[in-house]
Amino acid sequence: MLFQVRPPAPKEADLTTVYDAIVVGSGAAGGMAAHILTSHGLNVLLLEAGRKLDIESELKSMEWPYDHPRRGEMPRDSHAITLNEYTVRQPPYAQGTEYKHVYSYVQGWGGSDYSKNIVVDEKDHPYTGTKYAWVRARLLGGKTAIWGRLALRLSDYDFKAKTHDGYGEDWPISYADIQPYYDKVDLYLGIGGHKENLPHLPDSLFQRTTRLNPSEVMLRQSLKKMNRVLTPYRAGVTTDGLKHNKYRSKCYGRGACGRRAGGCDIHAAFDSPTGLIYPAMDTGHLTLRTNSTAYEVTVDPATGKARGVAFVDSQSGQHYEAKGKAVVVAASTLESARLLLLSKSNAHPNGIGNSSGHVGHNFCEHVMGPSILGRVKDLVGKPRTLDDGRPGGFYIPRYRNLEERHPKFIRGYGFEGGGGTGMIPGRALSTPGFGADFKKTVRDEAGAFVHMGGFGEVLPRYESAVSIDPTVKDRWGIPVLKFDYAFGDNEKQMALDMAATGKEMFEAAGIEVLHADSDILTEGWSIHELGTARMGRDPKTSVLNQFQQSHDVKNLFVVDGSSHVSASCQNPTWTIMALAWRSCDHLADELGKGNL
Amino acid sequence: MKREDQAGLTRRDALKIAAGAALSVPVLFTRAMAAPAASAPRFFTREEFALLDELAETIIPADSHSPGARAAKVAAYIDGRLAEAYLPVEADVQQRWRDGLRRVDTLSQEMNGAAFLAASAEKRVAVLTRMAANEKEPKTPEEKFFRELKGTTVHGYYTSEIGIHQEMEYKGNTLQQEYAGEEPTD
Numbered sequence: 001m002l003f004q005v006r007p008p009a010p011k012e013a014d015l016t017t018v019y020d021a022i023v024v025g026s027g028a029a030g031g032m033a034a035h036i037l038t039s040h041g042l043n044v045l046l047l048e049a050g051r052k053l054d055i056e057s058e059l060k061s062m063e064w065p066y067d068h069p070r071r072g073e074m075p076r077d078s079h080a081i082t083l084n085e086y087t088v089r090q091p092p093y094a095q096g097t098e099y100k101h102v103y104s105y106v107q108g109w110g111g112s113d114y115s116k117n118i119v120v121d122e123k124d125h126p127y128t129g130t131k132y133a134w135v136r137a138r139l140l141g142g143k144t145a146i147w148g149r150l151a152l153r154l155s156d157y158d159f160k161a162k163t164h165d166g167y168g169e170d171w172p173i174s175y176a177d178i179q180p181y182y183d184k185v186d187l188y189l190g191i192g193g194h195k196e197n198l199p200h201l202p203d204s205l206f207q208r209t210t211r212l213n214p215s216e217v218m219l220r221q222s223l224k225k226m227n228r229v230l231t232p233y234r235a236g237v238t239t240d241g242l243k244h245n246k247y248r249s250k251c252y253g254r255g256a257c258g259r260r261a262g263g264c265d266i267h268a269a270f271d272s273p274t275g276l277i278y279p280a281m282d283t284g285h286l287t288l289r290t291n292s293t294a295y296e297v298t299v300d301p302a303t304g305k306a307r308g309v310a311f312v313d314s315q316s317g318q319h320y321e322a323k324g325k326a327v328v329v330a331a332s333t334l335e336s337a338r339l340l341l342l343s344k345s346n347a348h349p350n351g352i353g354n355s356s357g358h359v360g361h362n363f364c365e366h367v368m369g370p371s372i373l374g375r376v377k378d379l380v381g382k383p384r385t386l387d388d389g390r391p392g393g394f395y396i397p398r399y400r401n402l403e404e405r406h407p408k409f410i411r412g413y414g415f416e417g418g419g420g421t422g423m424i425p426g427r428a429l430s431t432p433g434f435g436a437d438f439k440k441t442v443r444d445e446a447g448a449f450v451h452m453g454g455f456g457e458v459l460p461r462y463e464s465a466v467s468i469d470p471t472v473k474d475r476w477g478i479p480v481l482k483f484d485y486a487f488g489d490n491e492k493q494m495a496l497d498m499a500a501t502g503k504e505m506f507e508a509a510g511i512e513v514l515h516a517d518s519d520i521l522t523e524g525w526s527i528h529e530l531g532t533a534r535m536g537r538d539p540k541t542s543v544l545n546q547f548q549q550s551h552d553v554k555n556l557f558v559v560d561g562s563s564h565v566s567a568s569c570q571n572p573t574w575t576i577m578a579l580a581w582r583s584c585d586h587l588a589d590e591l592g593k594g595n596l
Numbered sequence: 597m598k599r600e601d602q603a604g605l606t607r608r609d610a611l612k613i614a615a616g617a618a619l620s621v622p623v624l625f626t627r628a629m630a631a632p633a634a635s636a637p638r639f640f641t642r643e644e645f646a647l648l649d650e651l652a653e654t655i656i657p658a659d660s661h662s663p664g665a666r667a668a669k670v671a672a673y674i675d676g677r678l679a680e681a682y683l684p685v686e687a688d689v690q691q692r693w694r695d696g697l698r699r700v701d702t703l704s705q706e707m708n709g710a711a712f713l714a715a716s717a718e719k720r721v722a723v724l725t726r727m728a729a730n731e732k733e734p735k736t737p738e739e740k741f742f743r744e745l746k747g748t749t750v751h752g753y754y755t756s757e758i759g760i761h762q763e764m765e766y767k768g769n770t771l772q773q774e775y776a777g778e779e780p781t782d
Contacts, residue, residue, distance in 0.1 A: 062769055065760070066756050071751070075680075077682045098685050099685060212779075252773075387777070421764070423766050424754045424755060434654065435657060439763070
């Protein structure tokens with residue numbers, strides 16, 4: 001029924017050979033790089049810092065809470081950092097704690113015992129500087145093991161944002177350059193959604209869409225009158241299945257992805273191992289080495305080009321160097337910046353690929369926090385329906401600063417939300433009182449709530465940066481990142497507008513607003529960190545060219561979110577993969593021509 | 597399978613708890629003693645456990661729609677979590693629950709002249725009503741304890757088999773060929 005094909009047997013890494021390419025990191029970007037390069041017949045070594053987890057037995061997507069000894073919670077000696085801790089303390093957040101393990105906040109969602117082995121233990125992986133909720137997943141597949149699945153395209157409103165409003169830099173590509181690669185990603189990995197023909201949120205090549213429940217339909221109809229759109233969640237989930245991929249099942253609407261921190265044990269939701277890496281291993285061209293933490297891109301002193309990657313085996317503590325004709329860095333936006341900055345040599349005294357001094361800078365992401373909670377009176381007391389068996393609720397695309405200019409801020413934001421009942425009535429605790437009336441109120445109202453939260457573009461600023469901390473090291477002795485980052489006035493003004501317009505949209509739809517919050521969550525909350533090695537045409541003000549190739553070192557590529565020039569307000573994973581595909585086509589071509 | 601067994605398990609559990617409260621009903625006591633050892637509270641005393649069980653049931657009682665917190669074994673869930681408290685940092689959590697239960701009895705003595713379990717149902721509700729007075733911004737230790745008690749009871753109940761299947765009639769976590777809901781028509 002829900003077939004699960006075992007992963008292919010790994011090949012032993014040969015550290016005496018020179019691979020065609022070494023890829024660092026196995027998430028959305030690294031998985032795509034390994035996949036595309038091997039599809040061109042190149043021999044690739046993929047280094048992943050984390051373990052290979054038996055992910056199906058971690059996620060246990062359909063386990064009932066009462067079948068778990070702690071109703072899904074972690075063992076008591078483990079702790080998830082709370083919002084309050086992120087706000088009142090400075091990193092390193094695990095410092096001074098008596099808990100045996102400390103995890104980032106995603107563990108605070110329900111089902112934390114299912115994802116505790118997926119995110120890093122903050123005790124082993126400290127960082128310093130300004131407050132930042134940095135969620136890292138060190139395992140084969142990286143954060144794709146638990147990602148939120150919203151798969152959106154960017155448009156020329158994003159790629160040409162400077163042309164539009166004068167701020168920052170345009171990307172060195174336009175929508176026309178990336179559109180064929182978005183199409184390839186859609187078809188190869190699968191995405192559900194509904195066509196809306198919006199210039200600022202281009203449609204994908206959709207499989208079966210998820211559906212809307214009654215409160216969401218109500219809101220969609222009402223928004224139309226305001227010339228705004230509510231569309232079913234565009235989920236990076238194969239809703240119809242993929243004939244070309246034996247490792248992934250189609251989605252069966254079990255709803256587990258919404259109940260827990262994400263993750264799909266039948267791999268209907270995209271994850272990098274089953275979507276990209278196992279098929280790449282099946283070509284015979286991919287060698288995977290897990291537990292391999294890269295700490296330096298090594299350099300050939302004669303040419304100044306990348307020679308390979310130095311790494312430490314995180315289990316044995318042994319150090320090694322792997323050699324490659326090209327090095328593809330895809331360790332995640334912040335880890336990639338860390339690796340480049342750590343890779344100092346005579347040829348590259350500020351870190352490899354950093355003659356511009358821009359590595360670590362122009363760091364941006366999405367601002368979150370403002371949210372609206374409403375109640376639909378007509379749905380109170382209605383017979384129970386099944387509302388949560390789908391990979392997501394709805395998305396309201398950006399409507400600010402498209403044709404008109406907002407007086408207080410530039411760029412835009414979108415909302416993610418959902419309505420209807422889930423497995424557990426989330427509003428029970430905030431329903432006042434106790435006793436039979438309380439119980440009945442919880443029961444009657446459970447399906448009547450609708451909720452949404454904003455995701456806004458954070459402007460890239462040179463001074464928003466990470467650098468190498470001069471003293472603090474991680475468990476393996478590798479210097480850690482120091483944050484120098486905070487939201488600015490544009491984000492604060494935008495957040496106020498999110499709360500105001502969110503409320504206005506609910507009210508216009510006749511939804512009773514119970515709560516409209518304009519408070520901003522800690523920096524990092526969106527887990528959409530971007531920038532830090534941006535692309536651009538000018539080597540003085542950018543790190544990479546339009547093919548995510550280092551301006552300084554032609555056989556060095558950085559194919560993850562660090563290359564993004566601006567954050568847009570759309571979730572980045574689909575763009576990361578489309579860009580990596582495009583760049584790795586280029587890499588293979590250049591390598592074949594002897595140009596690297 | 598499990599769900600069908602629920603009613604039986606629930607009845608047996610209720611007997612165990614009655615025994616825990618040291619009620620002098622010999623037949624019940626004998627049957628409870630025959631139950632597996634796991635039935636004994638792991639953290640609370642039997643007296644504390646009986647009080648907690650009654651408090652949970654008062655917060656989420658059985659009604660014509662479904663069984664309440666007692667049948668859903670909410671007290672056993674709370675007891676288990678506290679027994680597993682990580683003492684280097686959570687010793688105070690254990691103490692808070694002990695103190696909280698004691699305060700309930702003290703308040704009941706003040707208001708009703710009797711311990712909570714010895715008071716009438718109506719008077720028990722009066723004690724909890726007092727404790728719930730400032731639910732949004734609890735100030736006194738009794739009010740703060742009510743919030744913690746209610747929060748944990750709510751979590752324990754709505755994540756239980758009874759809470760999910762009987763009370764909330766949750767229909768999901770199942771395989772669907774089609775998603776529920778409506779597809780946009782335009």
